[in-house]
Each structure stands twice: as C-alpha cells, then as structure tokens.
Amino acid sequence: MHSRSRADRLFDLFNYAFLTLLLIVILYPLYFIIIASVSDPISVSGGKVWLFPVDFTLEGYQRIMENQTIWVGYKNTLVYMTVGTAVNVAITVTGAYPLSRKDMYGRHLFMFLITFTMFFSGGLIPTYLLVKSLGLMNSMWALILPGAVSVWNLIITRTFFQHNIPDELREAAAMDGCSDFKFFLQVALPLSKSILAVLVLFYGVSHWNSFFSALIYLRDEAQYPLQLVLRNILIQNEVQELMNLDLGASNSLSESIKYGVIIVASVPVLILYPMVQKYFVKGVMIGSLKG
DSSP states (O other): OOOOOHHHHHHHHHHHHHHHHHHHHHHHHHHHHHHHHTSOHHHHHTTOOSSSOSSOOOHHHHHHHHOHHHHHHHHHHHHHHHHHHHHHHHHHHHHHHHHHOTTSTTHHHHHHHHHHHHHOOOOHHHHHHHHHHTTOTTSTHHHHGGGSOOHHHHHHHHHHHHHHSOHHHHHHHHHTTOOHHHHIIIIITGGGHHHHHHHHHHHHHHHHHOOHHHHHHOOOGGGOOHHHHHHHHHTSOOHHHHHTOOHHHHHHHHHHHHHHHHHHHHHHHHHHHHHHHHHHHHHHIIIIIOO
C-alpha cells in the first residue's frame, strides 16, 4: 500500500475541520438550550450564558414538574402519537403492499390518483368542513384521520416491497398453499423491519411535533397536546397563568421555564431515534434510492 500524498492529507484535514465545524453549528443550539434551562434567567436574558451554566438553578424545572397543564399535554401527546403512528403504519403498509404487486389490476391508476394528492388538495377550509361534518371536532381522531397516510411514505414503502419481496418467494409460498393474506403477515412483514422502523420514526416525530391540527380542531384545553401547550408558553406569554406565578416571579423565571419545556418536549424523540437508527438508514436507502 503506497503512502498518501500531501494533497490527500490536506483534503482529509479539510474534511475533518469542515465536519467538526458543521457538528458544532448543529449541536450548539441544543447545548445552549440545556445550559440556559439550568442557568439564572437574568444571566440568560443578559447574554452571559455562552459555554457553561451561570448560577446553576433547577427552579424552572421545579415549576414545570409542579404544573399539571404540561403533564396533561404530555399524556395527550403520547396517546396521539401512539395511536396515530399505529394507524399510519397499518394503513401505509397495507396500502403499499398490494400496490407493489405486479399482478394487481389497475395499480398504476391507483398510484396516479394517490400521487396526484401530493400536489393538489382541497385546502384547509374544505378539510375543516369535512372534519366538522364527520363529527370529529374536538376529538383525537380529528388529529389522526385527515393525515392517516403520507403519500411520500407510501411510495417509499411500495418501492421497498418491490425490491425486497421477490416474486419467486411469493410463488414458492403459493405452491405450499400460502394465501396472499398469510404471506403478507408471516413473510412480507417480518422481512420489512427496516422500513417499518422508518415509518414509525417518520410518523411518530410528525405526531410529536404537530400542533396546528390541534389548534384548528380542538377546543377543550384538557385535550391539548404538549406542543400546543408549549406554543402557549413560548408565543402567547402565558407563563404567569400556567404557573400561577405573580408578575415579578414570572418575569424572572419565564426564560428558564421556556427552555426547560423545550428540553422536556424533546426527550422522547431523542430517546426514540437511537432505538431505530440502525434500521433507519437501511430502510431509507433501500426504499428511496432504488425507487
């Protein structure tokens, strides 16, 4: 093996320097939120917090733990994410599999009609009127059913099935008396763990971060998801009302509470990603690049 040239070493050095700088740019905002959430709010507002916490305090987190509105929102979001992701994955997989089968009559027409909705939709007002006419207002299903299927995820899943579930395998199973439904459940799905992990991550994060649908369809504050509660704190300055603080205390604690709520809201996603990361890359690469 010949030694690397000076140009190659310079190129590697540039890559390491660039990627390190990029990593810092990406991670620093998250790091700042963490140190700001445990720093003195006055120091944060005064711009004194840069690399390390200043006047370490957990009072913001204490106020968050004591507030029932945030925990109700947390519970609601967990329910919406769990049920919504289950519905999304079930419908996407059961829709993508038959569309991947070459023996399905009219699959190109169905695929065209489904893809058409990626570019053209009725808009917000018709969707709102439809949800209202179906009696879904102020319910969990108003947040789940209108977006039960992502067309992009459906296309990725269909492509995955096309390239990873060979026709020869299905024909061999059929010769052994295996029905299409049994083949789907006992053969296709067990071979599709990577794309299932991708779908769980995509849909789960989408539900966790969603607040606009709740803002439109929900009226009962007891049903608000965490992101809508967070929006009220960050944008509408409702810290005084939510934390039952006097005005002076609210002004001194608002920064810590805001940053603390961001951390609390981000923890589940940060935990979920490493669990599915090994399947994530494989599923996306196979599902999208081959398509």
